Amino acid sequence: MRPSGLIISVVLLLALVVTPRLISSQEAPVPVVLWHGMGDSCCNPLSMGVIKSLIEENIPGVYVLSVRIGDSVVEDVENSFLMNLNKQIDMVCKQFSNDPNLEMGFNAVGFSQGGQFLRGLVQRCSGLKVQNLISIGGQHQGVFGLPKCPVGLHICEYVRELLTKGAYEEYVCACVIVQAEYWHDPLQEDVYRRKSVFLADINQERSVNTTYRENLIKLKNFVLVKFNNETVVVPNESEWFGYYREGQEKEVIDLKDSDIYIKDKLGLKVLDESKRLHFLSLDGDHIMFTRKWFVENIINPYLK
C-alpha cells in the first residue's frame, strides 16, 4: 500500500471509530419504554398509541418502545390475560437486553398491571439501566377483586369467573391467568405467601432476594400514581403499596406501616428517605387522565 493510501485508510478507520462516539456523546434523549394494561395492546391507537405520540411530540427524537407480548396485537391482548408472568418478564428482559437503543439506559412507564410488571422486570433483569420507573395505577400489593372488565372482552369475564372460584387453585395458578398471579387474598395471607407465583415473589414475601432490592435502589426515581375515584382496582390503596391489614378486608394500612417498608425488604424506605419515591394522585377513575396532566406531571419532570 502506498503511503497516501495508508493515510486515507487510517483516516477512514479513525472516522469509523470516532464518529459513533461523537454521536452518542451528544445529549440524546433518554429512551422510554411502555408496558400496557389488561386487555390493551402495545399499539392500540386509542391508548398506547396516544401516549407514544405525546411523548414523541414533547421530546423530539426520543426512542419510544411499547412492549408487545407475542407475535401479533391479538396475541398481545390475549397474553395480557393468559401468559405466565414470569415467562413474560423473562421475554421482555431478553428483548430489552438485546436492544442497542436501550443500552445507555431508559425510563419506563407502566399502565395498570404493566406497572407491577415493569417493577418485576427492574428487580429481576439486572443488566438493564432503568432510570425513572413510573407506575400509573399499578397494583403493587395486588388486588382482591376484579370488579370490572373492558366492554366486550369475553375473555375477561371468563377470567373473573375463575378468579372468584379460587385464584390459588392449581388450575388457575399453574399458571394460566395473569390476574391470579397478583391476586392477594388478605383472608388467606399464608396461602398467598406460599402460592402466589409472581407478586409474593417480587414483594419478598417468601424470602428476601437481595438482588431485587439492589436493583430497585438503583432507580433515580420511582413514581406511584393513584386514582382518586377508582372503580377498577380493589383496594385502590394498592396503587401506593397500601393493602388490607392481614385477616380482614376492610381496614387498609399504608405502605409506611407495612412490613415491606419497616423492614425495608425491597429498598422502598431507602428510596423514600433519599426523596426518590414519589406519590402522585389525581381525580378520575382508573387510568383516566388528560394529555395536559401527563405532560405536566410525567413527561416534564421525569422523561425529559
Ligand SMILES: *[C@@H]1O[C@H](CO)[C@@H](O)[C@H](O)[C@H]1NC(C)=O
Ligand atoms: C434472585 O434474583 C435474581 C434475579 O432475578 C436471580 O438470578 C437469583 O437466582 C435469585 N436468587 C434467589 C436465591 O432466588
Ligand SMILES: *[C@@H]1O[C@H](CO)[C@@H](O)[C@H](O)[C@H]1NC(C)=O
Ligand atoms: C374524586 O375523589 C376526590 C377525592 O376523594 C373527590 O374530592 C372528588 O369529588 C371525586 N370526584 C368525583 C367526580 O367523584
Ligand SMILES: *[C@@H]1O[C@H](CO)[C@@H](O)[C@H](O)[C@H]1NC(C)=O
Ligand atoms: C379507596 O378504597 C377505600 C377502601 O379500601 C374506600 O374506602 C375508598 O372510598 C376508596 N376510594 C376511592 C376513591 O375509590
